[in-house]
Amino acid sequence: MLPQKNLEKVFYDVENPLVKVLTDMEFEGIAIDTLALADYSRELELEIKRAEESVYEQAGVRFKLASPKQLGEVLFEKLQLDPKAKKTRTGQYATSEDVLQKLASKHQIVEDILIFRELSKLKSTYVDTLPLLLNKRTNRVHTSYNQAVAVTGRLSSNNPNLQNIPIRTERGREIRKAFIPRNEEYVLLSADYSQIELRIIAAISEDEQMIDAFRKGIDIHAATAAKVYNVELDAVTTEMRRNAKSVNFGIIYGVSAFGLSENLGISRTEAKTLIDNYFAQYPSIKKYMDDKIAFAQRNGYVQTMLGRKRWLKDINSSNAVVRGYAERNAINMPIQGTAADMIKLAMIAIHKAFKEQNLRSRMLLQVHDELVFDAHRSELEIIKPLILDCMRNALPLSVPIEAELGTGENWLQAH
DNA sequence: TCTCTCACG
DNA sequence: ACGTACGTGAGAGAC
Structure with a gap:
């Protein structure tokens, strides 16, 4: 076959x-340095406890902080941090990191929750688990x-x-x-x-503009910023480059103005302008995207x-x-x-x-x-x-x- | 076993 | 009005 x-x-x-x-x-x-991980585990343990106690004190209630369900009820019912709090598909309050980041200005408690989340993830998934997975014969993972x-x-x-x-x-x-x-x-x-x-999309789409940038060996995100903001390469600011980098990544995923605006924290209108400028500067990339969709519609695969x-x-x-x-x-x-x-x-x-x-x-x-x-x-x-x-x-x-x-x-x- | 969250490219 | 950037694996909680 x-x-x-x-x-x-x-x-x-x-x-x-x-x-x-x-x-x-x-x-x-x-090979894994298990002694270093054991030390680190004790250090994380202390910091996790500290963040956790601080959360309970500020919330005025003790609960299971690792439970998104309980955390959502504390944040949005007891503390009323956001009357328009979003819910997930199953009706629970969403408490993902981007949701919490947007609440950070409303209450000090958010910072400690984020610290607790970061450190417990590292401890339970990696620091405490990897040493248990060492093979007894090889002493390697x-x-x-x-x-x-x-x-x-x-x-x-x-x-x-x-x-x-x-x-x-x-x-x-x-x-x-x-x-x-x-x-x-x-x-x-x-x-x-x-x-x-990005090199692959440049090659597959045969976009002369992008291929040229790679051949010259210039910083591709800066080169993109210069094009979409219509400035000289040496006039590209840090923010312009950061935005252009996001657009470059977005292109690979099939950008929408919504997705880009969420990613960059800019308005949807600004995001749309960025994308429009991008396609004007890299026309073959736009054509690549349209062609791939058309190919899939005709053949059922890519x-x-x-x-x-x-x-x-x-x-x-x-x-x-x-x-x-x-x-x-x-x-x-x-x-x-x-x-x-x-x-x-x-x-x-x-x-x-x-x-x-x-x-x-x-x-x-x-x-x-x-x-x-x-x-x-x-x-x-x-x-x-x-x-x-x-x-x-x-x-x-x-x-x-x-x-x-x-x-x-x-x-x-x-x- | 499902859901939510979060680690990486 | 809706849902919205690609691909994974794993831990904790809830059932």
Whole structure:
């Protein structure tokens, strides 16, 4: 059935050879500094207690703070923080982070709730759990990679998920420090693609404006800001760049003025102007989006550069909400999926080269646009260019593909 | 087992 | 008036 469904490349060039790469990575596992995590757990415990007691004092009542249901009742019935409080699909008060952020000016209590949320998430999901998952024989943590879960062609990781280890906050970064090399002879090495999805949309859409920016090697978000705000590159402000960056991300997901305005905290009118300017400056990107939707309407699926397909049964739905969702999938999947194809090809090439050269270094983790290695110190000067080369040339496009690489005594330092 | 929330790219 | 940016996995609470 593979030739008939035009899936020979995806199967023979990507998924099948990837099996051995993934089993080797799962078998290797990664070392964890459990002593550091135990210390950190005690520290978090104290801060969580402090935030929790402060919440009860300000609320004038003790309740289960980790229960969104109880928290909603305290915030919106007892304390009356928002007479127009939104409810979720099931009639509970919404208490998600963005809802709480908007209440922060109304009451001091919100700050402590957010601290409690952040720290308890880190403690229960990572700090206290990872040490329990060390394999008794290897003393390392072994994830599983799923090749047939994500509809776009990405991998997913579970038991434990090592693709969502914290990095965005100061407290979260402490956890990355606990991922360490196997012994003193090794360092941790991380290599990641730079703006891979934007480069792919530039290449697939053949947008001359965006391709030109990448070829010149200029900061793509700044270049976009200069275009949508119609100023010189050196006149781009921090805020302009931040907004342009959001639009660039939004484009990959199938932007709406509503989504962009929520993301940036600007009015819907301003968001619409930004998007209109964007499409005027990058006309082929707009055409790409329209073409992908039209293709899906005619064929019932969209595909990546290698022919990996995602079926979109709702693309012609009469329900506008359902149809809109399918339309955004039609825009996003070929981009996200082509990036997934590319890093999988790079992994296969790196694995093969390591084996042929009998190297002691090992590929350990994949996090969508990043690869993490146990790198033997004596092999660094061989593997650095090898890894970068394989990543850059895995799937040649009409734009340059860039990857960055770092090493260190833990995963955070390697970034 | 479902819901809500939140960790990542 | 409605619902609204893509893809995942996991913990706590509630039932």
